[in-house]
Amino acid sequence: MRIEISANEAGQRLDKFLRKLLKDVPLSAIFKALRKGDIRVNGKKQKEKYALEIDDVVEIRYIQSKAKSEKKENFIKVDPKSIKIVFEDENVLIVEKWPGVLVHPDAKGKEATLTDYVLSYLNAKGDYIPENEVTFTPAPCNRLDRNTSGMVIFGKNFESLRELNSIIRENEVKKYYLALVKGRVKDGMMKGYIKKNEDANISKIYDKQIPDSKEIKMEVKTIESCGSFSLIEVNLITGRSHQIRAHMAHVGNPIIGDSKYGDRKLNSFFDNKYGLTFQYLYAYKLNFRDVDGKLEYLKNKTITHSLPPIFKKIKRDVFRFEI
Structure with missing residues (x-):
């Protein structure tokens, strides 16, 4: 097997590249082949930490991989017309995720994810051709x-x-979010500890650290309040699973519409x-700060997106008069 390294493979460590390329080959066999010289770069033995460069030639002998021979689309093909683009250039694509869709596949992997929609979109416009790539996937x-x-x-x-x-x-x-929550909120930095029950898919917040918990931080600012409800902006500093939802419920301000952590009567x-x-929770703003390298042009750039129509209507009604 002979592979010429392109821009989408350059910069990777040799062992990481091989692990992605030879998915069905045991890692021990890959390292053994490197030691024996059955895997060479530009005709020479290389260490596993070698950083691949454009136009390098990787030669692999005596290893058979089904993953490499089965060159096929690695995503569920869907009609990408419904996808909403917020920002796009040759390097970055920012899209709006809608409720009910996963970003990544779950264990079953049978339903189309946001990633499948994006790959279908990029494939349709010719920006991503799976058969032309060795290991890279957007x-x-x-x-x-x-x-x-x-x-x-x-x-x-x-x-x-890699830079992103x-x-x-x-x-x-x-990363900033807008959320409609119950009651008035105390503005400022919110800290705590979170522990997730993976089996139940529920996160619990603690004021003091307990075994296996992780520290969490987010900054909260009230945008508008009528007493019974508040529209808040959340600057998410640590991005733990269910962090905003669980923490707001923990302090007595559950997010409206949140079936897992919210107020059932209000949700109904x-x-x-x-x-x-x-849940009335929307990731609406991104602020790129100290960015260099290939993406330096994004430095100090802020990208925002408006609330969906259903959120706009609820906001308009809630703060027009108290429900």
Whole structure:
């Protein structure tokens, strides 16, 4: 097997590239082949930490991989016309996620995800041709719960995906949400500890650290309040699973429409009046801060997206008069 390294493979460690390329080959067999010289780069043995460069030639001998021989689309093909683009250039794609769709596949992997819609969109416009790629697939850099809506960032090439993941990990991208919650909220920094029950898919918040819990932080600011309800902006600093939803419920301000952590009576009212069957939580703003490298042009750029029509109507009604 002979592979020429393109821009979407360059920069990766050799062992990580091989693990993605030879998915069905045991890692021990890959390392053994590297030691024996059965895997060479530009005709020479290389260490597993070698950083691949454009136009490198990787030669693999004596290893058979079904993953490589089965060159087929690695996503569920759907009609991408319904996808809403918030921002796009040659490196980055930001799309609006709608309630009810997963960002990544679950264990069953049978339903189309937001990633499938994005890959179908990029494939239709010729920006992503699976059979032309060795290991790279455009991928999301942030995630939202199934019934949370708003902006999700995708990297369209390997270098951009790597840089996006890096700046998000280093908190150089501020992520802001709008949420409608019960009651008045105390503005400021909210801290605590979160522990998730994976079997029940429920997160619990604690004021003090307990075993296996993780620290959480978010900054909350009231945008509008009528006493019974408040529209808040959340600057999410640590992005733990269900963090905003569980923490707001913990402090007595559950998000309207949240079937898992919310107020059942209020949820029933908003369902009957507006057909709201998901939480009023929307990832509406991204602020790119200290960005360099390939994505330096995004430095200090803010991208926002308006609330969906159902959220706008509820907001208009709630603050016109108290329900």
